[in-house]
Amino acid sequence: MESNKKRIYLSSPHMTGNEQKYIDLSFKTNWIAPLGPNVDRFEEDICQYVGVNDALAVSSGTAALHLALRLLDVKAGDKVFCSTLTFIASVNPILYQQAEPVFIDSEFDTWNMSPDALKRAFMDAEKEGNLPKAVIVVHLYGQNAKMDEIVEICNFYQVPIIEDAAESLGSTYKGRKSGTIGKFGVFSFNGNKIITTSGGGMLVSDDKTAIARGRFLAAQARDNKPYYQHSELGYNYRMSNILAGIGIAQLSVIEERVKQKQAIYQRYIRGLSDIKEIVLMPEYKGTRHNRWLTTFYIDSEQPLFTPFELIQELERENIEARQVWKPMHLQPLLNEYRFYSHSEHLNVAETLFERGICLPSGTNMTEDEQSRVIQIIQSFVSRRREQHFIANF
Known part of the structure; x- marks a missing residue:
C-alpha cells in the first residue's frame, strides 16, 4: 500500500x-x-x-x-x-x-x-x-x-x-x-x-x-x-x-548548508546508534566532511537485511533512499577495463555497493521528517531481529 x-x-x-x-x-x-x-x-x-x-x-x-x-x-x-x-x-x-x-x-x-x-x-x-x-x-x-x-x-x-x-x-x-x-x-x-x-x-x-x-x-x-x-x-x-x-x-550560504548537513548526520548517529550492524561513513582525520549525503554500510557476515530491502521499506513510506554507487568496473559499459582491488583478498568498492545505503540528507528536510526516517529504520530492523530470533529459536 x-x-x-x-x-x-x-x-x-x-x-x-x-x-x-x-x-x-x-x-x-x-x-x-x-x-x-x-x-x-x-x-x-x-x-x-x-x-x-x-x-x-x-x-x-x-x-x-x-x-x-x-x-x-x-x-x-x-x-x-x-x-x-x-x-x-x-x-x-x-x-x-x-x-x-x-x-x-x-x-x-x-x-x-x-x-x-x-x-x-x-x-x-x-x-x-x-x-x-x-x-x-x-x-x-x-x-x-x-x-x-x-x-x-x-x-x-x-x-x-x-x-x-x-x-x-x-x-x-x-x-x-x-x-x-x-x-x-x-x-x-x-x-x-x-x-x-x-x-x-x-x-x-x-x-x-x-x-x-x-x-x-x-x-x-x-x-x-x-x-x-x-x-x-x-x-x-x-x-x-x-x-x-x-x-x-x-x-552565499554554503557554510550554513555544511553545518545543516553535519547536523543531519549527527541526528542519524543518535537515532541509529543502537543498531550495531550499521556503520556510518567515517570522517577521516584532518578533514571536514560536508556530509552531502549520510551513508552507511551493513557490517555483518549474515545481515538481517539487504540495502535493497531497506530501500523498499522506505519507499513504501514515500521516502527516497538509494544504494551506494555501483562500481565502474562492474558496469556493462566498462567491465572490459582493468581494475585494481585494495588488496588481493579485499574488494572494498564492491563490498560498499553490496552493503551500502544513502539516506535522505536534504537541508530542507525537517527534524520531524528525519525522525520519521529514523523511526521507520528502527522499526524495520526490530522486526527483522524478531523474525531472525523466531527462525533460529
Whole structure:
C-alpha cells in the first residue's frame, strides 16, 4: 500500500530566497544567453571561497572534467586512472577522449581511492612503459580521499591529479578546500548537490593560463578573428548568466548548508546508534566532511537485511533512499577495463555497493521528517531481529 505522507527526497534543491534577485537582474539587463556579469561574479566568488587563482563556470561537472582532460592533452590510447566507486560522469569524459580508464578500488577509512591499489597500478604501468596521463580522484559523498598519500605517489611518477569534487564543495583536507590540491578541481551544481544552479559545474585551478585555454575551448574554440573561424575542436560548455545568478545566491550560504548537513548526520548517529550492524561513513582525520549525503554500510557476515530491502521499506513510506554507487568496473559499459582491488583478498568498492545505503540528507528536510526516517529504520530492523530470533529459536 502506498503511503499518503509527504515525500521525503534524498537531497532536493534548497533555495535561499535571494536567487530571484539575480535572475531578475539577468532579465532586466537582457543578459539571458551564456556569459554575462553573473557568470563573472560566480567565478570570482568560487575562487575566493575555495582559494584558487581562477575558475571557469560551465554547463555541468561532466563538462568541467572533460575540459580538464583536454587541458592535460589526454587523447586516444592514453590511460587515465580513476576511482571505481563513483558516478559514471567521472568516467565518461575519459571515453569522450577515446582514452582508457583504469579503475582503482576504495578503502574503508574514507571509502575513496585506495593508495595501496593506486601504487600497484602505477608499478604495473611503469613496467609496461605506459604511465597514465592523469589520475581522477573522487571525493565521495563529501569525504576527501587520502590526498597526502595519493599526491606523493602521483608526484613520484609526475602524473597530474584531477580532483572530482562534485560532491565535496565545502569539505576540507588539512585546512585546504576540497578540489584545490590537484592540478584541477571540478565541482557540480546539479539539482541534488549541496548548492545548485539547477545544472552546472566549475573547473578550478591555480594555473590561470590553463583556465584561459579552457575558457576558449568551452566557447566553441573560436579563433581571435573578426569573423567566425575555428582551428580546433571546441565545445558549447559555458554556463548561462541566469544559472550563474542562482549560484551566487546559493554560494552565499554554503557554510550554513555544511553545518545543516553535519547536523543531519549527527541526528542519524543518535537515532541509529543502537543498531550495531550499521556503520556510518567515517570522517577521516584532518578533514571536514560536508556530509552531502549520510551513508552507511551493513557490517555483518549474515545481515538481517539487504540495502535493497531497506530501500523498499522506505519507499513504501514515500521516502527516497538509494544504494551506494555501483562500481565502474562492474558496469556493462566498462567491465572490459582493468581494475585494481585494495588488496588481493579485499574488494572494498564492491563490498560498499553490496552493503551500502544513502539516506535522505536534504537541508530542507525537517527534524520531524528525519525522525520519521529514523523511526521507520528502527522499526524495520526490530522486526527483522524478531523474525531472525523466531527462525533460529
